[in-house]
């Protein structure tokens with residue numbers, strides 16, 4: 001990532017492109033928002049992705065499997081393999097997975113996971129990135145956990161800590177930096193991934209039916225976590241597929257709004273209008289991942305051209 005400080009964005013009329021920053025705890029977490037990122041890249045927005053940790057201690061399944069064996073049957077290469085080698089492999093997988101969604105600005109910060117804590121070092125590293133990118137939109141983890149049978153403290157994990165670190169960094173850069181003479185920065189919107197939340201707890205569903213192949217591909221890339229082609233299909237069908245099903249579409253990535261949306265009027269999306277006006281047969285087509293209105297859009301686009 002180019003850390004040279006960017007000037008605050010002066011939006012010109014008609015300039016709709018956005019600067020988007022995605023901050024995740026571990027490299028694999030970007031997959032949960034990959035389809036959304038691809039849509040933004042497609043519409044000309046700039047998307048930068050940062051993993052706070054290399055995921056060195058996350059899902060090292062090969063090591064876990066070796067340590068389950070009696071010590072005389074363990075593969076010493078795996079047992080004594082360095083955490084750095086595992087992290088390096090994961091970093092490569094991270095870059096490849098991001099590339100599947102058209103994202104090339106990819107950074108892994110040098111912090112360790114399990115536990116990840118929102119320390120001063122983590123917060124100031126994120127603040128530097130915020131100054132450099134000056135995003136209008138942030139996608140990250142929620143800085144809170146929902147009570148789960150009243151044991152919510154048990155669920156404060158790396159993802160929650162990442163969300164807290166992002167919020168602290170946002171607070172930091174919103175204050176004028178007199179020592180460096182930097183202008184303050186505020187983001188316009190923040191969205192928390194809904195991956196760990198129930199379908200009734202999320203605010204926004206992004207229809208990623210056109211990105212299913214890419215989501216499966218990205219999932220499969222994380223071989224270091226033991227992912228296989230079969231696992232990748234199952235995971236996407238049961239997560240993005242389930243969220244899509246609940247939203248009345250094929251596949252969806254879900255988000256929770258971190259900031260309240262301000263508008264002069266209430267809004268309704270084109271997709272909600274289309275769904276409301278769809279016949280039963282069209283709704284079924286939509287749920288199977290095929291937007292029946294795509295044909296109409298193609299026709300009207302051709303008419304305009």
Ligand SMILES: [Zn+2]
Pocket residue numbers: 025026028029159
């Ligand atoms: Zn994670």
